[in-house]
Amino acid sequence: MSRVIDVQGLSVRLGGRLVLRDATLHVGHGELVGLIGPNGAGKTTLLRAALGLLAPAAGRVTIDGRPARPGRAPIGYVPQRHEFAWEFPLSVEHVVMTGRTGALGVLRRPGVEDWRAVDDALERVRIGGLRERPVGQLSGGQRQRVLVARALALQPAALLLDEPFTGLDMPTQDLLSDLFAALAHEGRAVLMTTHDLAAALYTCDRLALLNETVIATGTPTALTADPGAWMRTFGVSERSPLLRMLRAAA
């Protein structure tokens, strides 16, 4: 499987502190990879490095074989929902169109092709019926789908999702899990950070356990059979509820 996102020996310093150390990870076409680790493990930092927003202190990140740089490769980025200004008076379709701003360039207005890409993205996440609704009036799950549609409007080869399940109820999480799996299996490389272990275990093709560095990667089945990797990642004992849940899942 060809590598779309390729992280090799990546170290990143933030404010003088080493947040990521010698992390290695790759995501291929058609793969959904879950990035799992405790708070402060460096999950979002790794996503930001993949977007080219953080310069590596060591190692490298390539997207489709080229060094990661903002705006260079079509990567769809879905930030955490609280980072978005939902009170802005824009309709769903106009928010989704902003996903194409970088590609459009200054002084160019959206054309037929751009609106077609927006239509496709809205249909893909099944919110075509909400296209004229102000985004401020949407529920949490609908908002998450708007952010995914905005990322898809760029027609990206790779999708980076930052904590997409936070604050959502179970039915919405299920719906989004299915959507992310389908988006990956259509050929995109999808990398998702999450604290939701159940969703990650049952949805992702592979998991990467991260705490400052990538401690282990593998299929959910392989990793549930390796409690030591989880104990090193989360610093928990064998008696922790996390390990009991993993044993039940296995």
Add this chain to the structure above:
Amino acid sequence: MSPAEFVTDLLNPDLAFLPKALLIAVMSSIVCGVIGCYVVLRGMAFIGDAVAHAVFPGLAVAFVLSGSLVLGGTVAGVVTAILVAVFAQNRRVREDTIIGVFFVAAFALGIVIISRAPGYAGSLQQFLFGSITGIPDRDLYTVAGAGVAILGVLGALHKELVTVSLDRETARAMGLPVFWLDLALYVLVTLAVVISVQTIGNILVLALLVTPAATARLLTDRLGLMMVLAPLIGGLGALAGLYVSWSWDYPTGGTIVLVLTAGFLAAWLLAPRQGRVRAVTRRWTRGARPG
């Protein structure tokens, strides 16, 4: 004074300053109304206030040297905006604190500079609270030209400014130059402030940026409509304010701001969807419904 008498005064050649003041007030209100939409939606009211104060030393220098007020104000505002942007890179002190430090310093510098000019008290009052007399003809063209330029640049950068306003991290990931777009917006706000200062004054100019846009926001959930309503409200507010001010001999800047504030309160009470009256009526109707 009736509206007809006001129109007669506007056409009276002996009162040539009056139509000039009206034109400048309406033009600057329209420009401030449009750019104010970004100020309100991005939560930049404090920055708008800072820029309004920051132009003061430039105005004072231009006044003392008998130079161009627009140029002096713009240079001072832009220099302060750049200083804030640069100093705000240091994460130990928050951006709003940096703004607080620089705008008060800029304003203090303006006061010191203008105190060196003869007739200092009168000039200070004119800058702080605005004046409708003594506007030279060339200022009309300067304000019109600057207004068209501001609106043109805003139109050209609209989708980039909206994208950055929605979510800065994603905008950066797209390759948008977020720092330069922020700076461009600060410069445009500075220019809008400078062209408005003469009639409305340094202290009250923030109202032109914020109040019409805030009123428009209460009336609509559509950005496009908000950007039409805000300049319309600003322009009408300037016209009505000047009329009231001329009729009852009130200070022009203060009267325009009070008219705009009355419009905001009316929208807060009576807005078709979000207004308080509608909310109370809805609650009352629900409460009265049986079962």
